[in-house]
Amino acid sequence: xxxxxxxxxxxxxICLTILISTKAIAQTFTLEKTxxxxxxxxxxxxxxxxxxxxxxxxxxxxxKIEKYDLSLNEVVSHPxxxxxxxxxxxxxxxxxxxxxxxxxxxxxxxxxxxxxQGGYMYLLKLDxxxxxxxxxxxVVSDGSPTNDMFLVGDGTYIYAGKFLPGTGHKVYKYDSDxxxxxxxxxxxxxxxxxxxxxxxYTNNQFxxxxxxxxxxxxxxxxxxxxxxxxxxxxxxxxxxxSDEGMLSIVSALSVEPNSQEFIIHYGRGSGDTGGPxxxxxxxxxxxxxxxxxxxxxxxxxxxxxxxxxxxxVGYDGGSSVHLSSFTITDIPHLRQLLQHQ
Numbered sequence: 001x002x003x004x005x006x007x008x009x010x011x012x013x014i015c016l017t018i019l020i021s022t023k024a025i026a027q028t029f030t031l032e033k034t035x036x037x038x039x040x041x042x043x044x045x046x047x048x049x050x051x052x053x054x055x056x057x058x059x060x061x062x063x064k065i066e067k068y069d070l071s072l073n074e075v076v077s078h079p080x081x082x083x084x085x086x087x088x089x090x091x092x093x094x095x096x097x098x099x100x101x102x103x104x105x106x107x108x109x110x111x112x113x114x115x116x117q118g119g120y121m122y123l124l125k126l127d128x129x130x131x132x133x134x135x136x137x138x139v140v141s142d143g144s145p146t147n148d149m150f151l152v153g154d155g156t157y158i159y160a161g162k163f164l165p166g167t168g169h170k171v172y173k174y175d176s177d178x179x180x181x182x183x184x185x186x187x188x189x190x191x192x193x194x195x196x197x198x199x200x201y202t203n204n205q206f207x208x209x210x211x212x213x214x215x216x217x218x219x220x221x222x223x224x225x226x227x228x229x230x231x232x233x234x235x236x237x238x239x240x241x242s243d244e245g246m247l248s249i250v251s252a253l254s255v256e257p258n259s260q261e262f263i264i265h266y267g268r269g270s271g272d273t274g275g276p277x278x279x280x281x282x283x284x285x286x287x288x289x290x291x292x293x294x295x296x297x298x299x300x301x302x303x304x305x306x307x308x309x310x311x312x313v314g315y316d317g318g319s320s321v322h323l324s325s326f327t328i329t330d331i332p333h334l335r336q337l338l339q340h341q
Contacts (some may be wrong), residue, residue, distance in 0.1 A: 027261055027281065029311060029326040031294070035072045037314070039064050039079040040321040044314030045303040047101040049128050053305070053312055054101065056108065057321050061085055061093030063110060065130055070307060072325055080130045087136055088112050089120055098151035102158065103176060104128065109139065109160045111146035121146040121162055125178055137178045148195035148214070148249065152206065154229060157181065159206075163195035168210070171231055184231035191237045193223055196249035198303075202260070204229055209240070209250050209264055217270040220244040224286050240264075241280055241291065248274045252302040252313060258330060260284035265302035265313055268293070274300030277315055295324065 037044055040057025047054050052067040052075055062084035067075035085091045090112075097110035106126040112119070121140040125133040139160055140146055150161040150169070158176070161169040168187015174180055186208070187193050197210035206227040213219045221242055226235040241247065241264075252265035262282040267274020277295035282288055299317040306312075311326040 027256060027259055028329045029279065029294070030329065032310070032325045032327050033072050034295075034322055034324040035068070037066075037321040037323055039066065040316070041319045042316050042321065043097060043301055043303075044316055044321045044323055045097070045099040046305045046312045046314050046323060047099055047106065048305055048307045049101050049106070050104075053307070053323075054106065055314060055323060056082075056097065056099040057314075057316075058094060058097065061095075061113070063094060063097050063108065065106075065126075068323070070310065072312075072323060082108065082126060082130060082132070083110060083122075083124060083136070087122065087124075089138075089141065092120070096147050096149065098149055098160075100151050100153050100158070102153040102155065105133065105176065106130070107151065107153070107158050109149055109151045111149060119144040119146060121149060121160070123158075123160055123174065123178055125176075134178060137174070137180075139172050145195075148197075148251075150197050150199050150208075150251075152199040152201055154201045154206075159199075159231075161186075161197070161199065166192065168193045169195075169197070186225070186227065186231055186233075191225060191233065193225070193237065194219075196251060198251050198253035198264075200253050200255055200262075202255045205234060206231065207253070207255075207262065209253050211247060211250055214249060214272075216248075216272040217245045219247045222247055222250050222264070222266070222280075238286065240282060240286060240288065243268065245270050246275075248272070249301055252304040254304045254306050254311065256306060256311075256328060261289070262286060263304065263306075263311070265294075265304055265315070267298070267300040267302065267315070267317070269298065269300075272300070273298050273317060277302060277313070294326075 056065045064079040066079040092112035095113040111121045119142045123137045158174045161171045171184045193210035196214045199208045208225040212221045223237045224240045269275025277299045280291040299315040302315040304313045
């Protein structure tokens, strides 16, 4: 009997070792709560300020922010407007924005609607009380198109990626005081990609996901690119998802800190309004793991953040803006098996 138990534990240990060595640690996601962001009509970007989930959204051409606790209860009863048309060169309505939190400050990049695709892009800094720090910086003036940009930080610097049609992006580098430190052009040739992208910095590398195109019903591929800390290509374009004519904006990219699993979200549909919200997951080497519908309906423009063991995803559709939380569980079946031996 003793030998049987020893053999059982040994087998379990071998199985666990194999799972870990092959990076096959399973992650499950359980929907916990969904709240309506009633002060917004488009965009929903959650960030974590060390205490709260801080959500930025847009309504009537302005950017508004509100704080929620980790259970998605409102911390304050009214949103703060942090940018509007008075902050643009020609009193233009704000069209798109991105939002990150780094080293105690919020950074928001935004563009104007302009004529067609817009031509101005701005960057601002806020403290944790959502007060503006310094002046708004003009990243691009009269430089169409500036829509669907990306924003990413490396722990020290801030990088704003402006779309370059037919190439990819021009990435502008800023220090924490919003001083411009230069720019990089990424894409072109075999690495050409479209807007509607997202980037994350992990293990001293930038990982970028982007579509082939944002033309409704014409995109069938999402790509992955890897760059070093100076935006030099480490790994060229790789197709990570194919679905003819059904892929839209892929603006949500997160890394699960325990498994180093990459997680993207997108609205699956042939129109520019997206469709059901889907989640695709990948191992740390970008090997495909899963692609699953997580929210029914018609949604687009997702953004995500992971805090502890919870994934927060913001998304919008039909002038309705929502934020959902998902509990992340690490291989519960194996843990339960070990506990019962």
